[in-house]
Amino acid sequence: MSSPDALHDDAAYQALRAHDARFDGRLFIGVTSTGIYCRPVCRVKPPRRENCRFFPNAAQAETQGFRPCLRCRPELAPGLSLADSSDVLADQAARWLAQAAHEGQDPPLPAIAARLGVTDRHLRRIFARRHGVTPLAWLTTQRLLLAKQLLTDTALPVTQVALSTGFGSLRRFNAAFAERYRLSPSALRREGAAEPGALRLAWRPPYDLDGLLGFTARRAVPGQEQVDGQVLRRTLAVPHQGQVLTGWIEARFLPQRCELHLAAAPGLRPALGALLQRARHAFDLDADPAVIDPVLASVPGPARPGLRLPGSWDGFETAVRVVLGQQVSVAAARTLCQRLVQRFGAPIDTPFPGLDRLFPSAAVLAAADPADIGTLGIVRQRVRALQALAQAVAAGRLTLQPGDDVAATLATLTSLPGIGDWSAQLIALRTLGWPDAWPAADIALLKALGQTAATRDPAAGTAIAEAWRPWRGYAVFKLWLSLETP
Known part of the structure; x- marks a missing residue:
């Protein structure tokens, strides 16, 4: 190796x-x-x-x-975590290429290099040194492995698989398969497929499933999200090739196999590649506990082997939830979010009783009458913050997805009215998957660190957290769980 x-x-x-x-x-x-x-x-x-x-x-x-x-x-194996190499630029480029493959895009390497702030030539050099292959070979492998999974686990027509994985034409798709796998896509489907069903994703053990699902269940918004044992169901809207697809997803955990099985509504199936990436981010499936757990050993609270960050299925939705959670309890924030969903979210049919609403889009909330939002019990300052956030997302100034520049995202967020460092750090933690986020003034965080209202000192908490870099975001989650769970 x-x-x-x-x-x-x-x-x-x-x-x-x-x-x-x-x-x-x-x-x-x-x-x-x-x-x-x-x-x-x-x-x-x-x-x-x-x-x-x-x-x-x-x-x-x-x-x-x-x-x-x-x-x-x-194709089921976990992907790169943020700790897999000291060569952060090469690993970030690899993650962006994998994301592009899953979204059926064909990203030009110069654009990726510019996004990373390096030249195209330098990116090729560090990529080859880190991964042993060219960026194009990496992208082709990601596309072929995704195509192999779609051929094996779904009944999508071969032509649709080819287009969904970014090959552009059936001829290019067949040629790539013949070159790499020495058989045709239809032959692979016959040889390797089981009965098409849920898409499978793997993780590296251990995995603190109780922590992640418990956190999610306490915040699940009725009508939009359900947690039933080791199964999560929710509604979702996904932009795909110029249109917005809507439907439901069901994520079923199988701890004994270290696997997640993901099922989706027929309306979302053209975007299955993107859904796989969202699932990996939402459940932090690519994390490497062997690297993270030793750093968390000194964090106060019961040991939680395989702690995972609660990510995001939709960056705007998660950011709205953070804003609604400002200075209120978890239960109160959940109630406010439920009212927002019922008032502004579009109705949707699902096979699951009680799951019948989509989260409102950024465009809908940006255009809403502030007075209408205020009738839900949301204070004026919070309404202003929500609509500023919605306008920034609807205009494309914020995308709130993994791989976004952390510093630029934090700067844009804190420039919005009603969004300070606390909100910005938590939004970056969950939507960007930033593992070193630290909301220094978080009251629950300071309480878990042993501070009282009389002794509250964010600077002292931040000094303690220096020992947990670059995994302070995981430390935040562990400290929260120490207060939320018996």
Whole structure:
């Protein structure tokens, strides 16, 4: 393996023999006797050591001529976390390329380089050093693995799969499959598909499912979101190729398999690739507990192995929820949000009783009469903040999605009336997935750190939190949970 933080080959082989899920997504094994590459969790009989080649990512395995295993399915593996390399720029570019593949886009590399503040040539150089392949090879692998998942887990027509994964034409799609996998998409569907059903996503254990779902359940808005045991259901609107698709999703956790199964309404299926990315962000599936947990060990409160950040299905919705939560209890914020959804959210049909409303769009709230919002019990200052936020999102000045520039997003947010550092930090934590967010003046945070109303000192709390960089956002969540759960 060529990655600077890669396992030694002997250790990699032991991870394979142990089916160690902690290395899922960070280790792939090419088997020279079959020409197949696998995840370390693959349940087939381990190949002989001399027949194994080890790679830090799927793209390297494919560029060396290996085809993905139809049994363990490399497309299900967790992706890069923010801690996978000190080469942050190369990893960020890789995440953006993966996001583009899942959204069916064809991003020009110069635009990605400009977004990162480097030249195209420099990005190619650091990308190859970090990942061992070119950005184009990485993008092609992401597209093909997504296509493989859609062919295996759905009944989408092959042509729609080709267009959804950004190939542009069926001819290009078939040619890429023939070159990489040495079979046609229709043949792969026949050979590798089970009965089409929910899309599967994997995570690296451990996973604090009780913490994440408990947090979500206490904030679930009736009519729009439900948590039932280890199943989450919600309504969702997704922009896709110039239109807005609406429907419902159901996320079912299977802890014993380290998997999430995601089902979606027929109306959302053209955007399945984007939904997979949203699910990974919403449930923090790409986090690496082996890196994060040791840092959190000194955070006060009960140990929570595999702590995950509650992300976001829709950045605007999450930002609105943060604003509504200013200076009120969790229960009060949930009530205000429910009123907003019932008053301004569009009705929608779902097969789940009680799930019948979409969250209102930024355009709808931006155009609403402030007096109408005020009748819901939302104070005037908060109404002003909500509408300023809605106008910024509707105008495209804020996108509130993973990969956005943190500093620029914080600056734009704090320039809006009624949104200070507390709100901006929490919005960045949940919508951008910024792991080092720290809302220094958060009352619950300071209480969990042992401060009382009389001794409240945000600067002292911030000084304590220096030991938890770059995972202060995870520390925030752990401290909150220490107060919310017995």
